[in-house]
Amino acid sequence: MGRFLLRRLLALVPVLLIVLAIVFAMSRLIPGDPAITLLGPGATEGQIAALRAQLHLDEPGWRQFLSYLGGLARGDLGTSLKTGAPVLSEIATRLPATMELAVLATILAVAIGVPVGVLSAVRPNSGFDHATRLVALTGVSTPAFLLALVLQLVFGIALGWLPISGRTDPVIFLDSVTGFAVPDALLAGNWEAAWDALAHLILPALVLAAFLGATLSRFVRDSMIEAMAEDYIRTARAKGLPNRSVVFVHALRNALLPAVTILGLKFAELLGGAILTETVFAWPGVGRYMFDAIRNRDYPVVQGATLVFALLFMLVTVLVDLVHGWLDPRIRARMT
Template identity: 40%
Template sequence: MKPGSLGRYIVVRLLLAIPMVLILLTLVFLLLRAIPGDPVTATLGGRATPAQIEAAREAMGLNDPLIVQYLEYMGGALTGDFGTPVTDPRGVVEIVAETAPATIELALAGMLVAVTVGILVGGLAGRLRDTPFDIGGRLFGIIIFAAPVFWTGLLAQLFFAVKLGWLPSSGRAGGFDQPEWITGFYVLDSLLTWDMAALESTLEHLILPAVTLGLLVGGIFIRLVRVNMMQTLRSDYVEAARARGLRERNVLYRYGFKTALIPIVTIMGLQFALLLGNAVLTERTFNWPGLAQALVDFIGQRDYAAVQGIVTFIALVIVGVSLLIDIITGLVDPRVRY
């Protein structure tokens, strides 16, 4: 393949993703073993004799050498077999299948909020440089990025759910308005079954956590779009377009706005990882039954199998999204292929 070709660029990105996943899996394995305690003592505690605890540890392979445990873990990760958690009768794959759609749906909705806020506020702030709107937009971006996500969520619950009563404060859908389970993505399932009551309930429950999560990343996008918009509008080709007599609206959209959005696409993969990380606090705050909340519960129980499986899935999602963003960036901006 020729240097600079899209095919070569994709192959290189795929090859780089392999060591990234292996490093993430290794870090998860080592960090879990570094935490005091293990799933046997966390589960049985004082309810079992030392002999029973030792027998359980032996059955789970916790007495095996660390390298043996690591090889078994990597073998299971490569085959998709993470076993059954100690604290849950369901298999790890089943737990991920049941809870991951909720977290991914929340993260996608949060990303939509972040991109919308970032483009609108950042684009206008860059166009109206040093005006009151620009100053207000910059302050708004700093505040929403600096504010802890759980604090923003609690304020949103207090104001919009408790005081005004406009939106529900927690949960994913009303008890009698849950859509028929098809994909696990409630919005999509509601549309597939054409259940408008379920769709309305799902969107009402999704608004507060999605806005809370999205505003965090929206602050980053506001600053990035603003800076790129200002730089683009001062570039030579924009001045040349104006000199040719093009309408200002066309100049802003065709030459300024589109070019300023390229960096947004570039960092969306990293920001999606940030969204998944902050989904832990968001799901806790809004009692959202997602993968992140399940992960926190299993970490507290020192359940190695469940934590390893969930973190592996999250790592694969992040790597997959980053790879997709890299490919889109290569299509939008051919310069990155070289």
């Protein structure tokens, strides 16, 4: 297991270099000049040229890339062209907000998607199965930004139940211990702040959980139906085992393998793919930070955020492989 993990981690290095090279090249294809964006349309040619020289934007692309790699070797992701702040510290400040949102969305998706998938598999082609299939298709097909706007309109504006933007109310102050708003409030014993932070989390988490929960329920259903047709299930039934034991002990454990794969990959996508959701809800996470960077042509931020997202995605895939080995002894035997 240890050698397998070491090989997987070493394999991340060339992949990250390829991702970085692609992002570095594509970021330079964004229309416009960062110097003009920073100075405004009224800037003179001399001011633009001076700023380009100051930011090293007048150097050849290959020299900029090698300089950036040298910074990475020292743990430096560069400096934001817009704010002048180190990109690494900016991402570290915003990453807990994105993680908190993704974790809650995943919990909601699992809590809804897995039971719905199991019940649909136990009663295939029933009215419940057809209804959940329709709901799942709607959840997969609905654009995230549209669902976000609908939830804001209904629960935030029409009913006034939940806040529609931000992470906490501006009048609430919390000392950051973990970087996660809800745990920090609970650690401080501030129940009002904890509820306020959770209330701000609910709508954006529901938007992200809708697609993941719908996808997960379909995967669990299909995997469960396939598992229920296996010989060992018929043997378990012939031995007189209770139906609950057959379904949840024997069938579900094997059906979870493909579900774990899709859950891990989708969780990694939530970390890097919540840009629209964070923007609509004014959520102060890395996704919104990256969106603003793309709009401002802030190359170091785009490169640094993409690199962090790529690293998180690959680490999650390694974790998924380890979970597979824990669930299936046959896979664990090959991890040598």
